[in-house]
Amino acid sequence: MKRLFSALRIAGLLALAIILANATLETGDQNIFEAYPIIWLILGVVLLIGISIEVSVAALDRTLYMSLKPEARAEYDKELALKEQNRFAWFKNTYEKLLDKKPLEKEEEIILDHNYDGIKELDNNLPPWWLYGFYATIIFAGIYLARYHIFDGSTQKEEYLIEVAEAKAAVEEYKKNAKGLIDANTVELLTGEADINSGKAIFSGNCAACHKIDGGGGIGPNLTDSYWILGGGIKNVFNTISEGGRAGKGMVAWKTDLNPEEIAQVASYVLSLHGTTPADAKEPQGELWVDPDARVDEVEVEMTDTSSVEIEMDYKAENILE
Numbered sequence: 455m456k457r458l459f460s461a462l463r464i465a466g467l468l469a470l471a472i473i474l475a476n477a478t479l480e481t482g483d484q485n486i487f488e489a490y491p492i493i494w495l496i497l498g499v500v501l502l503i504g505i506s507i508e509v510s511v512a513a514l515d516r517t518l519y520m521s522l523k524p525e526a527r528a529e530y531d532k533e534l535a536l537k538e539q540n541r542f543a544w545f546k547n548t549y550e551k552l553l554d555k556k557p558l559e560k561e562e563e564i565i566l567d568h569n570y571d572g573i574k575e576l577d578n579n580l581p582p583w584w585l586y587g588f589y590a591t592i593i594f595a596g597i598y599l600a601r602y603h604i605f606d607g608s609t610q611k612e613e614y615l616i617e618v619a620e621a622k623a624a625v626e627e628y629k630k631n632a633k634g635l636i637d638a639n640t641v642e643l644l645t646g647e648a649d650i651n652s653g654k655a656i657f658s659g660n661c662a663a664c665h666k667i668d669g670g671g672g673i674g675p676n677l678t679d680s681y682w683i684l685g686g687g688i689k690n691v692f693n694t695i696s697e698g699g700r701a702g703k704g705m706v707a708w709k710t711d712l713n714p715e716e717i718a719q720v721a722s723y724v725l726s727l728h729g730t731t732p733a734d735a736k737e738p739q740g741e742l743w744v745d746p747d748a749r750v751d752e753v754e755v756e757m758t759d760t761s762s763v764e765i766e767m768d769y770k771a772e773n774i775l776e
Contacts (some may be wrong), residue, residue, distance in 0.1 A: 468497060468500070468501060477493055514666040526748030530693075551582065552581060552582055552583045553581050553582075553583075553645075554578075554579050554580075554581055554582050555578055555579075555581070555594045556576075556578070561576060564576050564577045564578060565577075572573060572739070593735035601718065635714065636714045636715070636718055637692075637696075637714065638689050638690075638692050638693040638696065639689070640658075641688055641689060641692045641721070642688065642718075643668055643688040643720050643722055643725065644718055644719060644722035645722070649718075649719045650719070650722060650723050650726055652716070652719045653716075653719035653720040653721070653722050653724070653726075654723050655668075656712065656716055656719060656720040656722065656723075657720050657723050660708070660711075660712075660720075661674075661720065661724075664704070664705075665677055666732065666734075668727075668732040668733065669724065669727040669730065669732060670731075670732025670733065670734055670735040670736060671735065671736030671739075672736070673704065674704075674705065675736060675739040676732070676735050676737070676738060676739070677724050677727050677728075678727045678728060678729065678730045678731070678732055678735060679735070679738045680728070681726075681739060681740045681741060681742055681743065682740045682741065682743045683699070683739055683740035683741075684740070685697065685743060686743035687725075687743070687745055688718075688721055688722065688725060688727075691721040691724055691725060692717055692718060695708050695717050695720060695721055696708060696709040696712075696714075696717050697709065721735070
């Protein structure tokens, strides 16, 4: 039993060291053992030393025990058994104190002087663990009263609103870096080569049948000019691809086949076709699209007469999105 407790102590100390190491070192996503693999070696050496000490002590005890005379061995065994008994007696006594109940052989001391059809009743005290728990609730109630009714602590509603606001902020922060959660309101034009190439591959496999491989238009409209049926710009194009075109016109909703990131990629590729010259381009359809957020580089005002004003706006070509 002594050896068992020694082994448990070593294991407990190692476990505590591991917990403390992970709790005190700030290494981002890495724990201490990933950041400093040498710690495994240190812990291994400590474990080996501990086991060696325990084995050496056990061997020494055995040697000394075997060197004793038979009478001394018997006396030693008797003392050892008494120590083991006293060791577990402490647990037993503590358990009985927590329950505060009379042992079976002493129950006659607490039997009440009345009975019910031969059934006698014992006058046991409440267990101390129950009383300690009850006293703890009284102390907690006093602290709670002072915290929330005397010192004006936050109410449950206020705490709820604070947590909701924190959760919303965390969600918004997560959405900023999660491409798969974008929608028509949060999508942004992608210009990276990898995104454009991915969009081109999606377009070639799914959209070229109606719009031609160069975007010049076939069954579907021309995607290279400045005229759009359902509006240009990344948000409108994303929404058209995701939700589909006009009812009955053949444009299906691709949101069931493509994820939001893929829709953003193909929409960005479509917009990259603006201004190209397809071999057999289809006639423009829809209305001329001018990005309302585009920067106006030059404004000319010409007075034609005293009752009217003619305004001419010059947009940069690259700011006009389909």
